[in-house]
Amino acid sequence: MNERKIPINLNCGLDLVAAVLYAKWKIRLLWFIHQGFLRPSELQRKIPEASRRVLNIQLKELEGHELVTKKIYPVVPPKVEYTLTEFGKSIIPIISVLGKWGDDNEDRLRSVITK
Amino acid sequence: MNERKIPINLNCGLDLVAAVLYAKWKIRLLWFIHQGFLRPSELQRKIPEASRRVLNIQLKELEGHELVTKKIYPVVPPKVEYTLTEFGKSIIPIISVLGKWGDDNEDRLRSVITK
């Protein structure tokens, strides 16, 4: 059905990283899961600008890419928790450094972005 | 004219980073400039999948965000060179680590992406 017309590049390491992380909310999702916000509803509250729908979709992709695991508790009302896999955990330090770079350069970034 | 309908998020460091780096080719552009491919035509040859047009646009944005500087040599045929600013250089180590993560996990990434 929805086949992509333009193939994804998988030439180098950076391409591979992009293939799993290049989406509007994925990095934040990983980050918040790492911080202990495991349930979809919690994640949604942490990222209110995102629609519930996309978060579900991107979580499912993260799961498919084995960065997170989904645990469904058979209770009512439903309870679901995502946790980082070891693989997923291995990228957290990099996300952390990225965020730190952003924080450290906040003023400058804010000024060049808004100008 | 082209005003964006959905505002960019600038809440945390990761949002700020996304505001300057979240585009299909920017990270590779920075990386290749760092490697010494300074001229637009060289960059285009390094990233043949990208259209010339988008590379120009993204280079201009990188310049506006003060990550690179553009030098125009008044010669014919025209010669232009982009170089990293100190600010731009400061993010290179992170890109390097990202790429390394991709390289180190190449097999696994390739398999989960293609499955």
Add this chain to the structure above:
DNA sequence: GCAATAAGGGATTTTTTTATCCCTATGCAA
């Protein structure tokens, strides 16, 4: 004279991504 190279931008279309809206189900609280 003609093609290639260099750089780049306007106009437009296509592709992709994200948002919006509406639907399911169950149990608890006011």
Add this chain to the structure above:
DNA sequence: TTGCATAGGGATAAAAAAATCCCTTATTGC
């Protein structure tokens, strides 16, 4: 009994991003 919380997905619309096509300028090489 109405409303909310939980989780999620289908269908579709809208937005954003990227691709495609065409145009300009001047020089070198054939």
